Amino acid sequence: MNQQAIFDSLRQYLQDEFPNQGIELAGDTRLLDEWFVDSMGIIETVIFIEREFGVTMTRADINGETFQDINSLVAFIGARAAS
Amino acid sequence: MPSLLSNQPVTDAERRANDKHRHAIVALALLVIGVYVYCFTLVSAPVDLLPAQLAERADLSLEHVLDSDGNIDSTISILMAQEFGSNDDERLVFFGILALAFLSSYYLPLAWKQPALVAWTTLGIATLYGVPAMAGLLAAHLCVFLVLHPGRRPGVAALVGALAVVVMPSYPEGPLATWLLLIGLSVACALVYVYALVPLLARPRVARVLQFATVHAAVVFIGVSLALEAFTGDALDLSLAALLFFWQWARLAMYHVDHADGQVPADITPVGYLSVFVSPGVIPNWSWGVTIGQGYAYLQGKFLCEDKNRIVLAGIRLMLIALLYLVLWRWVHALLVSAAQSGGIEVFGGYTRRMVRAFSRGVDVGTVSVLATTLLDLVRFMMFLAGVMHFKVAIWRLCGYHVDPYYDKPWLATNLMAFWTRFAFHYREFLVRVFYYPVFFRAFRRHRTLRIVAASMAAAALGNFIWHVTERSFFREPDFDALLYVFGTWPYFVLLGAGIAVSQVFLLQRRRTRKPWTRDRWFVVDVVAAYVTMQYFALIHIFARPSGDATVADMTWLFLRAFGIEGGGR
Numbered sequence: 001m002n003q004q005a006i007f008d009s010l011r012q013y014l015q016d017e018f019p020n021q022g023i024e025l026a027g028d029t030r031l032l033d034e035w036f037v038d039s040m041g042i043i044e045t046v047i048f049i050e051r052e053f054g055v056t057m058t059r060a061d062i063n064g065e066t067f068q069d070i071n072s073l074v075a076f077i078g079a080r081a082a083s
Numbered sequence: 084m085p086s087l088l089s090n091q092p093v094t095d096a097e098r099r100a101n102d103k104h105r106h107a108i109v110a111l112a113l114l115v116i117g118v119y120v121y122c123f124t125l126v127s128a129p130v131d132l133l134p135a136q137l138a139e140r141a142d143l144s145l146e147h148v149l150d151s152d153g154n155i156d157s158t159i160s161i162l163m164a165q166e167f168g169s170n171d172d173e174r175l176v177f178f179g180i181l182a183l184a185f186l187s188s189y190y191l192p193l194a195w196k197q198p199a200l201v202a203w204t205t206l207g208i209a210t211l212y213g214v215p216a217m218a219g220l221l222a223a224h225l226c227v228f229l230v231l232h233p234g235r236r237p238g239v240a241a242l243v244g245a246l247a248v249v250v251m252p253s254y255p256e257g258p259l260a261t262w263l264l265l266i267g268l269s270v271a272c273a274l275v276y277v278y279a280l281v282p283l284l285a286r287p288r289v290a291r292v293l294q295f296a297t298v299h300a301a302v303v304f305i306g307v308s309l310a311l312e313a314f315t316g317d318a319l320d321l322s323l324a325a326l327l328f329f330w331q332w333a334r335l336a337m338y339h340v341d342h343a344d345g346q347v348p349a350d351i352t353p354v355g356y357l358s359v360f361v362s363p364g365v366i367p368n369w370s371w372g373v374t375i376g377q378g379y380a381y382l383q384g385k386f387l388c389e390d391k392n393r394i395v396l397a398g399i400r401l402m403l404i405a406l407l408y409l410v411l412w413r414w415v416h417a418l419l420v421s422a423a424q425s426g427g428i429e430v431f432g433g434y435t436r437r438m439v440r441a442f443s444r445g446v447d448v449g450t451v452s453v454l455a456t457t458l459l460d461l462v463r464f465m466m467f468l469a470g471v472m473h474f475k476v477a478i479w480r481l482c483g484y485h486v487d488p489y490y491d492k493p494w495l496a497t498n499l500m501a502f503w504t505r506f507a508f509h510y511r512e513f514l515v516r517v518f519y520y521p522v523f524f525r526a527f528r529r530h531r532t533l534r535i536v537a538a539s540m541a542a543a544a545l546g547n548f549i550w551h552v553t554e555r556s557f558f559r560e561p562d563f564d565a566l567l568y569v570f571g572t573w574p575y576f577v578l579l580g581a582g583i584a585v586s587q588v589f590l591l592q593r594r595r596t597r598k599p600w601t602r603d604r605w606f607v608v609d610v611v612a613a614y615v616t617m618q619y620f621a622l623i624h625i626f627a628r629p630s631g632d633a634t635v636a637d638m639t640w641l642f643l644r645a646f647g648i649e650g651g652g653r
Binding site for chain 1 (some may be wrong): 344345500504508511512515516519520521523524528531535538591598
């Protein structure tokens with residue numbers, strides 16, 4: 001799966017599962033500040049990423065850098081899939 | 084919406100921009116605090132204007148609203164305060180401290196706001212609980228600070244020694260001996276810290292163990308006390324200072340998670356640390372929702388994160404909503420019970436515990452009775468909780484923290500997972516971050532369903548259970564009786580954990596196609612789902628309300644009667 005496909009899939013998922021009226025979800029939208037409501041939202045996204053892209057996430061990956069925005073998540077998935 | 088895991092702390096420049104005064108907002112906040120003072124204290128007694136006297140003049144009947152001394156019966160309590168004779172006076176002191184803390188945090192320059200909140204709360208705790216209790220609480224917290232943030236801080240360690248002297252039940256005779264003790268203990272603490280503890284904390288493994296034991300001292304204490312009781316027959320006594328400190332176990336655990344995640348700055352000051360734990364919101368009803376405010380990262384992300392007048396207004400609004408619940412919850416409950424009884428349904432006064440007791444004594448209880456009684460008891464609990472929690476969140480907001488609601492219309496939840504979030508948001512966050520995350524990222528990684536079930540059970544069953552053990556232990560001494568009482572309610576924790584796990588697995592297996600409560604043909608399904616969710620949560624409380632000599636078997640049969648399955652009883 002290429003980076004654009006990962007981006008599109010993630011964006012669609014986040015919009016469907018955590019609808020935030022009035023905010024346009026872009027690649028640089030700050031997910032932890034403007035999108036997720038609570039810690040369970042993170043868990044659901046981890047499950048989605050692991051299922052959809054076949055990568056494994058650890059507790060240490062739940063941080064501000066990885067979850068900064070969709071772009072950083074796409075980069076993380078790409079790097080983890082390649083390793 | 085700002086998230087709980089925000090990685091974008093509010094800068095001081097942003098806070099200064101949000102720190103614009105509006106005196107009308109201040110007047111409004113003080114007016115609302117004044118209404119609370121009028122309703123819940125006896126301040127109007129000298130001029131014969133108590134709520135009961137006003138109601139009498141207006142020929143109003145306020146049954147289930149007023150208490151015996153003429154003001155409004157309140158569930159805002161200042162627990163275990165020993166310096167005053169009545170909770171009315173304790174509330175008056177608290178409201179005074181709240182007003183002063185609010186004014187200080189509103190008008191003082193940014194650098195002084197949080198220190199002022201710590202100072203007023205310290206004064207409030209000293210007034211309500213006594214100077215030794217306050218000193219002990221501060222000393223305990225400074226110990227945690229020194230262990231979590233090791234460095235050359237001999238001054239802070241010396242302060243711990245000085246505070247320890249204040250806590251002592253008796254002093255040596257003469258002022259010279261007392262001063263010598265104070266100086267000696269302060270110097271000894273500083274030396275031990277710098278030359279023994281700091282080198283130990285430099286070893287990562289030792290540091291991890293020491294930090295874990297310090298943060299979880301409350302749970303460690305229960306374990307030690309139970310072990311001692313097993314050998315000697317006597318449980319350990321607990322000072323008020325230790326009790327106040329242990330009650331912040333959940334908040335300490337959240338701080339520890341933030342610390343482990345690198346979200347607490349290495350150069351945090353003692354006052355910066357104390358601002359998490361010593362704030363006006365921790366004083367009233369501290370047995371309820373102790374995790375409000377959560378850890379360091381959350382609070383810092385919420386402090387003056389937007390125009391402070393909007394934050395204070397949001398607090399005022401919540402105080403008014405809380406007032407409605409606090410004043411009317413008993414009356415509404417009585418009204419609902421009366422309506423059910425008029426309809427020929429036995430609801431045992433709307434108390435599950437009374438129904439459990441009656442059933443265990445041989446009273447026949449039908450399906451409708453079980454459903455109605457448990458639901459009425461839950462409605463009572465929800466209204467009570469709403470009043471207390473909205474009030475506590477409002478206090479944080481008056482002090483400049485835009486804390487999320489603890490309680491957010493749980494009756495709109497269409498599954499147990501959502502109900503848990505809406506019913507006790509900050510408590511759930513504590514359970515998720517401290518219990519759910521560690522299990523989720525370690526156990527059953529290759530089996531998604533098992534992984535979710537294990538993590539849900541760790542949080543909703545085990546974590547919830549441990550918290551309730553601490554709650555029970557610290558109110559009734561940490562002994563085997565307290566432990567046995569909570570063990571007797573184990574089916575409640577298992578059924579809650581199982582229900583949450585099932586709803587989470589179900590939700591994750593399908594993609595969201597519509598938002599609940601959309602006005603379409605599925606609206607009725609939302610109504611039914613919301614009822615079933617609340618009813619399930621109400622029913623499992625049969626196991627959380629043991630009464631008399633009711634056994635787990637009795638409670639199980641009563642639970643099954645809700646589904647029309649007859650059996651049990653005596």
